[in-house]
Structures are given as C-alpha cells and as structure tokens.
Amino acid sequence: MVATSYVDSSIILSALITTDPRHQASVETLKKLREHGCELITSTYAFTEVANTTCRRAINGEWQFAAPLAKLVNQLKALSPQALCEALAPTLFSFLEELHGVKVIEDPELYSIESVDTARIAKIFREAINLAWVDIRTKDLLHIAAASLMKKHGVNRILTADVEDFKKIKDKLERELGLKVEILTTQQS
C-alpha cells in the first residue's frame, strides 16, 4: 500500500497563506513527500475547518487579500456572503489538489452508525472516544480519529504545524497507534 500522509488543517492553511511563517516549509514538505511517492490526503473535517476559518475572515474583512484577488472577493461578497463562501471553498479545494496534490477524501464508513450498549454512535466519534487516552483537545482528537480510521487508506503519518498540542503526544501516537507525527515549525524554513 502506498504510504499516505494525513495533512491537518494547520498545514493546509499554511500552504495556502503565503504570509504564514511556516508557508515555505509547508509547501516544500508537501512537495518532498509527493516526490517520494507519498500520497497526501485530508479529511472533510479538516477541510471544513479551513473553509470556515477562511470564509469567516473574508466576509468580516479580517483578512486583506492581494489587490487583484481582493477585487474578485469583493465582487462575490457584493452578491452575497453565501456566494462568496460557495465559491471560496471549491477554489481552495481545487487549488490544493491541483498545485499541492492534497486530496480531500471522504469515507462513508467513518459515519456508519454503530451500537454501543443502548447508544448509537457514528464510527468516527466512537473512535475519538476510544482514543481519549491520547489526552488532547476534542478538535485535535477528531483529526487523530480520522487519521486512525484512514489507516486502511495507507495513512501512516500526520502532518501538522501545531507544536503546542502535538509535541507532547507525538511519541504516544507513534508507539500506540503506529502513526508518525511530523510537526512543521517556523524554524524549518
């Protein structure tokens, strides 16, 4: 099976935002992995985080885009915030795949409903609950649960820029789950 890396939302945004201090390191790492035959995937959960973070800031004017892109953003924003978000998400989606080779994949099995005693629960949440021993906040735990369930797609590594949360659990994930954790820092570039 082809080695596959799960790219989390921090790396996706860092590869997209040219003024993030890790931008160059993220782009180069993604390129290097692809050159070594590694597949790059992310979950719809991670992509939702990226799309929501981006759309909210574009609508609120918190992020100022380079001049010609600002024209496009404002043109769509003038139509409606919905139009802007509906256009922005697929823009990011196709750009990521086309330039960085990161595929957003969805596996229906993650949402298959399982029974636990009398409760019924989606598989991804059951996995997250089972992985609570990892000791990390829910947001990041869901990424780990997604990556863990995607091992059947060859996922053996998580790429993240979140040093604060992932450094302390890196060894645990490698030892107990067989998931390598690569943390990109600003120093890498």
Add this chain to the structure above:
Amino acid sequence: MRDNHAINPDTIAITLQEACNAILSPLAERAHELAVSAAEQTRGRISGGLSMLHLLPPQPHTLHLLARLPASRVRSVTFSKDPSLGSYILVEAEMRASEALELWEKLVEEHYQQLKTPIFVVWSGGLDLSPAQLGHRLGKLLAKMHVSPLTLSHPVDVVKELKKEW
C-alpha cells in the same frame, strides 16, 4: 463607449514605444515592431472599450497578449505590482462571468508560460454560473499561475487563527 476615459491611440503607440525602447535586451527591436503593430491594431477599436493602459513589463509576449484581447469588450488593462504578489496584469472585461472565465483560461493557457506574470480577469456582467463552478475553475487557474487564493497582504499565524476557532 466611454469617450471621457478613452486614450488617444497615438498615446498608446508612444507609451509602447517608450516602454520598448527602454528594454536593454536583444528583443528590444522586435518588441518595438510589435508595439507599433499593437498600437495600429488597436487604433480602430480604441473608443470601443480599451480605455486605460499602464505598461510596466514591456515584453513582446505582453504585446501578443494585448493583441489577443477583444478590445471592444475590455474596459481596461492594468499592469501593476502588489507587495505580496509582485507584478500582475489585470484585465477588466465587460462580460458575464462565464465569458470572462473563458477569456481568462485562454489568456493563462496561451500567455502565462511566456509572461511568467500572473493574469487576472474581472468582469462587470452578471454571475451566470454557480459559485461552486466558478470556484472550481478559479482554483485551477490560480494553481496554473502558482498564485494562492489566500495571498494576503499581512502576516497571519495559521496555528493561532485555528485556535481562535475553538
């Protein structure tokens, strides 16, 4: 017709000639020929729409690009610089979104490799395709030019931004 904004074709010819004369490269002579030719081609159509022209990267390829534009439906072509993006070409077209995208795709396909300058097309007509279709094509176009859709003009720390979301 926007005669109040129209530029005399002779002005364009002079602008192009001056710009091309400034190039210190073996291509200068050819660039000059093309400049004159571009100005001549534009002469009959200038009042139809091509009303503003700032020329920064005077290369023959730029002139080829200008000659390919449907002048009667182009409001302006601006060569400009952005601190985060560098040089770029902005075409403002009097078209619907789908036509502008077609033009944009054609310009990128035919000229980006030679120009190495990102090209953008904005439109004044309506959005006649779904935002999702627009976004999908836009992402591909930007990827071809290696221009991130999130090219921002200020520093952002993505880890901090994501933590604000939770």
